[in-house]
Amino acid sequence: MNHWLMKSEPDEFSIDDLARRGREPWSGVRNYQARNYLRAMRPGDRVLFYHSSCAEPGVVGLAEVASEPYPDPTQFDPRSDYFDAASRREEPRWSLVEVKFTRKLRRTIPLRELKSRKELRGLALLRPGNRLSVLPVSKAHWDCILRLE
C-alpha cells in the first residue's frame, strides 16, 4: 500500500465537500508527473487531503483511493475547463482515480508546522517550488504527520 498527498483549493472542493459526497472522481489533473502518480495508485492507498491557496494551507483530512486509475472523462468534454483537444480516445492522455472520504483531522496541520519539523525533511510537499497537486508520501512521513494531530 502506498501513501499520497492530494491538494485541493477549499473554495473549489474542500474536505467538507468530500465528506458530503463520500466519494469523488479526482478529475482535472493536467500535469504529466502528477498523472503518473495517479496511474501508480491502487485501491486502498491512503491519501492526505491538503487545502491549498487559502487562509491556512495544510493537511485537513484523510481519504482513500477507491478505484483503479481510468481515463479522466473531462478531457473529452469540449464544455469542460479540462478539455484537451489533443487527447485521443484510443490513447487517453489524462487519468484519474476516485477518492473516498475517511475522516477529518481533529485540527488542520498547517504547512507552517510541517516545515518546522526536522523529521519531515525530504517530504515532497516541502521541496522548493513543488507545485504538483498529487504527491507521494513515505510511510515514515505519513506516520509523523499523523502524530502531529
Add this chain to the structure above:
DNA sequence: GCCAACGTTGGC
C-alpha cells in the same frame, strides 16, 4: 498583488 519556481509552447 507579488513573485519564485516551475512547465509548456513555438520559433529557429
Add this chain to the structure above:
DNA sequence: GCCAACGTTGGC
C-alpha cells in the same frame, strides 16, 4: 535541440 516568452501554481 535550444531557449525566450509566456502561463500556472501557490505561499505570503
